[in-house]
Amino acid sequence: MQQWFSISEVRAMYYKIDYSHWRFDPKSYPMSADEPAIDQILFMLDLISHLLILGVISVNEFSIFKFEALAVLRNEEIKKHLEWLESEGEKIGITRGSQYIYLPALESALTSGRATHMPQWPGIRRRSQSCQVHSPAGQTAAPEVPERRKEA
Secondary structure: HHHHHHHHHHHHHHHHHHHHOOOOOOOOOOOOOOOHHHHOOOOOOHHHHHHHHHHOHHHHHHHHHHHHHHHHHHHHHHHHHHHHHHHHHHOOOOOOOOOOOOOHHHHHHHHOOOOOOOOOOOOOOOOHHHOOOEOOOOOOOOOOOOOOOOOO
């Protein structure tokens, strides 16, 4: 979250998106000054989605950032950008739907107030279900936690 507010290019881009001053143009977008900030905003939202899925943060904890997230996720120009990104990925063999895959679920979770609408990763249980990783064979293994060094 700190990056969202502390990196001036990201914050400036957010305001362009929020006030509908940013227009996506697939011809001028690649290698533009806007590209890194848009990528960083979408990456941060995708990362937040993953943290919600894992149960590291709750929808309630994320609610302080809800307005900003929804302003980005509901922006028509961002939607055009994401569609373009999918089509560009297909051209180089990236399966459609494999980039920023949890963004639609993030919007659903934020509007419903429940992360239960978030897709689940196979083999990982949410924090509320326990903190165990399950192997594909169904065996349960405790997560590895490094031992702390004892001070002399």
